[in-house]
Amino acid sequence: MVRPKIPNTHRWIISIAAVVLILLAAQAFRLGKDVQTRIEALSSAATDNLQWTLSQAEVDYLKYRFAAMQVRQRQDLPRLRRQFDIYYSRIATFRESSSYSGVRATPEGGETLERLHQGLLEQAELIDSSDDTLLARSDELLRMIVSEGDDVRDLALFGVVLQAETAGEERVLLHELFSRLAIVVLALMGTLALTALVILRLFRRGQRLSMLQAQEAARTEAMVTSSLDAILMADAAGRITAINGAAEEIFGYSEDEAIGLSFDALVLNSPDNSGPNKLDDILRESDGRIEMTAQRKNGEILPVEVSLTLSKSNGNQVLVSYVRDISRRLQAEEELRRARDDALAGEQAKDRLLTVMSHEMRTPLTGILGSLDVLEDLGPTADQQRYMQAMRVSGELLLHHVNDVLQLSRLEAGADPDPPHPFDLDELVSGIGESQQAIARRNNNELTVFCSLGGSSGVEGRCRYVQQVLLNLIGNALKFTHDGAVSVDVMRTEGDLVEFSVADTGKGIAAEDLDRIFDDFTMLDPSYKRGSEGTGLGLAISRRLVRLMGGEITCESEPDEGSLFTFTIPLPPVTLDETAQDAKPLGMPTGRRLLVIEDNDINRLLLEKMLGDLGHDVISADGGAAGVEMIRAERFDLVISDISMPDVDGMEVLRRVRTEGLADDIDIVALTAHAARDDHERILDAGFAEVLTKPIDRAALAEMVSRRCAGSNQPAQQNTPQQDESDITQFVEAVGTEKARHFLAEFRSDVQALRDALSESGELTESHRQEAHRLAGSAAVLGFGALRASMLQIEQANTNAVPELAHLQDAWGSAEEVLARHVGA
Numbered sequence: 001m002v003r004p005k006i007p008n009t010h011r012w013i014i015s016i017a018a019v020v021l022i023l024l025a026a027q028a029f030r031l032g033k034d035v036q037t038r039i040e041a042l043s044s045a046a047t048d049n050l051q052w053t054l055s056q057a058e059v060d061y062l063k064y065r066f067a068a069m070q071v072r073q074r075q076d077l078p079r080l081r082r083q084f085d086i087y088y089s090r091i092a093t094f095r096e097s098s099s100y101s102g103v104r105a106t107p108e109g110g111e112t113l114e115r116l117h118q119g120l121l122e123q124a125e126l127i128d129s130s131d132d133t134l135l136a137r138s139d140e141l142l143r144m145i146v147s148e149g150d151d152v153r154d155l156a157l158f159g160v161v162l163q164a165e166t167a168g169e170e171r172v173l174l175h176e177l178f179s180r181l182a183i184v185v186l187a188l189m190g191t192l193a194l195t196a197l198v199i200l201r202l203f204r205r206g207q208r209l210s211m212l213q214a215q216e217a218a219r220t221e222a223m224v225t226s227s228l229d230a231i232l233m234a235d236a237a238g239r240i241t242a243i244n245g246a247a248e249e250i251f252g253y254s255e256d257e258a259i260g261l262s263f264d265a266l267v268l269n270s271p272d273n274s275g276p277n278k279l280d281d282i283l284r285e286s287d288g289r290i291e292m293t294a295q296r297k298n299g300e301i302l303p304v305e306v307s308l309t310l311s312k313s314n315g316n317q318v319l320v321s322y323v324r325d326i327s328r329r330l331q332a333e334e335e336l337r338r339a340r341d342d343a344l345a346g347e348q349a350k351d352r353l354l355t356v357m358s359h360e361m362r363t364p365l366t367g368i369l370g371s372l373d374v375l376e377d378l379g380p381t382a383d384q385q386r387y388m389q390a391m392r393v394s395g396e397l398l399l400h401h402v403n404d405v406l407q408l409s410r411l412e413a414g415a416d417p418d419p420p421h422p423f424d425l426d427e428l429v430s431g432i433g434e435s436q437q438a439i440a441r442r443n444n445n446e447l448t449v450f451c452s453l454g455g456s457s458g459v460e461g462r463c464r465y466v467q468q469v470l471l472n473l474i475g476n477a478l479k480f481t482h483d484g485a486v487s488v489d490v491m492r493t494e495g496d497l498v499e500f501s502v503a504d505t506g507k508g509i510a511a512e513d514l515d516r517i518f519d520d521f522t523m524l525d526p527s528y529k530r531g532s533e534g535t536g537l538g539l540a541i542s543r544r545l546v547r548l549m550g551g552e553i554t555c556e557s558e559p560d561e562g563s564l565f566t567f568t569i570p571l572p573p574v575t576l577d578e579t580a581q582d583a584k585p586l587g588m589p590t591g592r593r594l595l596v597i598e599d600n601d602i603n604r605l606l607l608e609k610m611l612g613d614l615g616h617d618v619i620s621a622d623g624g625a626a627g628v629e630m631i632r633a634e635r636f637d638l639v640i641s642d643i644s645m646p647d648v649d650g651m652e653v654l655r656r657v658r659t660e661g662l663a664d665d666i667d668i669v670a671l672t673a674h675a676a677r678d679d680h681e682r683i684l685d686a687g688f689a690e691v692l693t694k695p696i697d698r699a700a701l702a703e704m705v706s707r708r709c710a711g712s713n714q715p716a717q718q719n720t721p722q723q724d725e726s727d728i729t730q731f732v733e734a735v736g737t738e739k740a741r742h743f744l745a746e747f748r749s750d751v752q753a754l755r756d757a758l759s760e761s762g763e764l765t766e767s768h769r770q771e772a773h774r775l776a777g778s779a780a781v782l783g784f785g786a787l788r789a790s791m792l793q794i795e796q797a798n799t800n801a802v803p804e805l806a807h808l809q810d811a812w813g814s815a816e817e818v819l820a821r822h823v824g825a
Contacts (some may be wrong), residue, residue, distance in 0.1 A: 059154040060087040071138045131807045230323040238263045252297030376774040422574045426457035434800035456578035465545040472538040473502040481506035496572040509557035520542045531674040538714030592709045597627035597641040624648030643672040786811035
């Protein structure tokens, strides 16, 4: 950058300033000499004053002495005391004032002042005494005063001597002082000269900065001109004084047209008409940018965002406002809002879809699985049994997947968790381990379970959640491990915390996949050739359940080395009630009059068949309205009503029946495909006796009817051989002698085969459970209540250990006697 030259005018100004500084320096030197002369004179006057003051002490002393000599009576004492005070003050001044430090500094002067001071202290005791004392001792006081006369005279003479000694010294000191003053003045002159040079340099720098500021102003002007935001400048009255090009484009006014217009004429109220609409209000209430509206020249209104700033220019207040057209932004926000609403609507539609599909999928599953129960009782061939078993496995797998999706939906919706209750954790873990042994052997794996709870195995928590998480983790470990080992370790760590670990030697998980294995619907091998089936929800549900129990689940894994899943949850130890006894099977009442209200034809026929096979008189209605009419017309021992039906649903059936008092003493049981706990609570709160969830299990249906009909007015039939005989007779009459004999022979053979298989087997397998389930239904049809109960115990055993067969032996002994009379030995 080229440095600018200093103009000639500026040079003359600097030269004149330098001459003035020199003249001022000379004048300062002359004034210094004058001041020095005057101070010397003042110094001499001060010394005279010192001498006069010291001499005055002698005068005060003589007045004091004369007053003491004149004391004759009490009226003379005040004058004496006054003269003492004057004399005392004079001596005190000599001792304390800095002006007399030179007197005190000399040995003679200091000692004289000290003697005078001590004498005055002794005299003060008399002066301050009572008038009588002072009059009595006045002669003593006078002697003390007279004894100080020489010291007072010496002090006065000492002033003369001191003046003579110090006068020359003071002149020398003053001369040196003013010599230094002259040097300081000269230094000041030099400093002023240097200051002038600095000012010159600063002046030149100011010129450069002025040039830079001009360039910056030009750049700022260019930026303002090219800004996409409209910039308006207004005066204190709110009149436009300048606008930029963007403002011309936004408002439609040229700069000449806009100048002089009111700011309020261009920028109006906020879009919703709720904000400030006057400039003063805007300045008072604005905080950053505020949304308002602007009016174009053609009258069009558009939304804008305004930022206001007050500043000063040449002492005048200037309003600077930045106005941005936000039409496109608001349009984009509206589109985003619509997209969000559409997404929320999609989520709600998904929830509704899950709810509807849960019902619509469970309803046909009820027909499929229930029909399989019926078909198994019809004596199918071996091939037919194999196909039926394949159908049951597929149906139960489909039901499992539906339950996973529904449970995930309930957890995402924040459904209330199951309440905690006491349970035996050791027994639960051991039972889960035993139930998975068959699956472990299928892949040639070794499954070990270790549980160390330190004392009592009883805990308080959510048993079903713990069971489900363990089953998911163990099931995954066994699924992805072949020819290896899976170990389950449960131990109490500290306080109420229990740690669960499931380790396997399977193929492991890659590090990049560890962060997403707990995501919903995540399968690490989604290809067509993947070796395992599933929905990818097991770990996602497990993590949610663990968090509901107050814990966190983690995974550590190495590819081809194995995986370790760990979760820790609070399970406070409790003492379990050991007095509970095994429930005894109830006798199966038969011959009850039952009403089934179901709009689905297959499910209605299936329920008729199941309940009819249990020996009951079943009446069915194909809808809620027809069911209410039947209840009005006839009396029933129990009513089973579907919940989801067109027109009149199950809730409305219950309301009408209870409102009209049609069956106040009869239980009404709900039948639904909705498995959510909150749905069940809502149904029970409405007044239903209990809830059966589709697909209907025949054993559960029989057990429910047994409980609900046991207290009816019709006396319950006892499960005696005579009753068994009557049921078998009815069965023979219904199907024919030859067919009945064939069926009874197969039934006896199947029971004996199951009994022998259980006696020889080391564990309870799934095939044993299925066979017990099938035979329990047959026993119910034939009226063998004790045998049916024994079969249900086998089917519903909590572990894979073979239960005690004593009860089965007793029940079978009674049943076999009856069968022998129809089949033969």
